[in-house]
Structures are given as C-alpha cells and as structure tokens.
Amino acid sequence: MNKKHRAILVFLASAVAITGCKSNEEKAIDIMEAHIRPSLIDPSAGIFTNTKALKLDDNGAYIVCGEVNGKNLYGAYTGAVAFNGVVVDVNDQKQEPFISMSNAGYDSLEFKSYNKRRVACEDNSVERYKAQREGEYANQTRADK
Helix, strand or coil, X not given: CCHHHHHHHHHHXXXXXXXXXXXXXXXXXXXXXXXXXXXXXXXXXXXXXXXEEEECCXXXXXXXXXXXXXXXXXXXXXXXXXXXXXXXCCCCCCCCCEEEECCCCCCCHHHHHHHHHHXXXXXXXXXXXXXXXXXXXXXXXXXXX
C-alpha cells in the first residue's frame, strides 16, 4: 500500500469516527425516543418533533422535551402530544428515564410531573426548574422535622 492510499484510508477512517460520535444532547433524545416508541400503537410510525435536550448537571442528566405524533387503531395520525422527561445519565443506554405526557389525566402524578418540568422546556430555563425543585425539597425537609 503506497502513501497515497494510506492517507486516503486514514482520512476516511477519521471522517467515520468523527461523524459517528453523538453529542450528549443527541444521546438523551435517543434514550427518550427509545422509551416512548414502544408505548405507541405503531412504534415505527411515531414522528418526533420540536425535540430538545437541556443539560441539568455535569453528571450527564438532561431534561428532554418535545412532541410525538402516533397512529391510532385505524392507522390515522392522532395529533402531536407534548412530552418531557429526565434522563439521569446519557451514557447509560439501558436506564428507564422519567417520562411524562401532557395528555395524562389532570389529577395524575404524571400530569403534575409534566407541568413541573414544562417550566424548563418552555422557557429554556433549567435554572428556574432547579430553583423550583430546591424550593420543594426545602419545604419537604421542613415538614419532615
């Protein structure tokens, strides 16, 4: 193998290695989609839109927000439903993220969780979400005493 061929192979290998790497945001979105798809009637037909991942901390935790449109039993798309959830560690592909959907029952814990995380999603305000959680923790700690 001459130098020219070797240089081309090194270049191609480098290009594949660079493009094959995903950002942590992409990993968080992939984890969330992988756990939402099985809940759809036709998992392969799910369309995810307006999806974004917001960094919660330096340990790999992200809030993922977006919408998913799935098909009903008749094969028609039903309309996008907002979702959000927390991926605790983007490097753990086998984890179960905490997912909430906007169409959950109004009094359900899932709907309440959705509304709490919605603050970060709508305003891109992770700091406001964190402050809200810290306030709840402080109130809970005082109540425990």
